[in-house]
Amino acid sequence: MLFCSEQVLKPTRRLLSAPRMYEFIKTGHMTLAAISLAGFVFRAGLHSVQHPWCRSLAIKTVPHINDSLLLAAAIWLAWSLGVHPGNSPWLLAKVLGLALYIFAANRVIKGRGSVAGRLLYFSLALLSFAYIAAVAITKQVIPMQLTGL
Numbered sequence: 001m002l003f004c005s006e007q008v009l010k011p012t013r014r015l016l017s018a019p020r021m022y023e024f025i026k027t028g029h030m031t032l033a034a035i036s037l038a039g040f041v042f043r044a045g046l047h048s049v050q051h052p053w054c055r056s057l058a059i060k061t062v063p064h065i066n067d068s069l070l071l072a073a074a075i076w077l078a079w080s081l082g083v084h085p086g087n088s089p090w091l092l093a094k095v096l097g098l099a100l101y102i103f104a105a106n107r108v109i110k111g112r113g114s115v116a117g118r119l120l121y122f123s124l125a126l127l128s129f130a131y132i133a134a135v136a137i138t139k140q141v142i143p144m145q146l147t148g149l
Helices: 018-048 057-081 089-109 115-138
Strands: none
Touching: 018 057, 018 089, 018 115, 089 115
């Protein structure tokens, strides 16, 4: 009978150092955010034409899985930086922007209101997503660097 030596069971080196782990999670977070936005636009398009896929379990479930991973990555990144909405105004701005995005996207996906109203909420969701991204890049509540002002 073969037994594993203790040396084989112990990792000889870390696969990802702390700075590399941060970059890995940050890249994952940005990728998940892009997938979330693409999924929202796709679902909004399906709902606008009342496509039968709207009732699909996958179409209803996958966004929640992706957004849960996105939120987990965001929490890990904030924890690793030592920031929270109480000590970082830019993070509070992102959280409030996220709440606005969720509200507007929900109105679009649930199909509430007139077509013009849904288009307005769709635009609001896209603008709030862009705001969240701009705040993430600049770490400023009012991201002036991106506007050139």
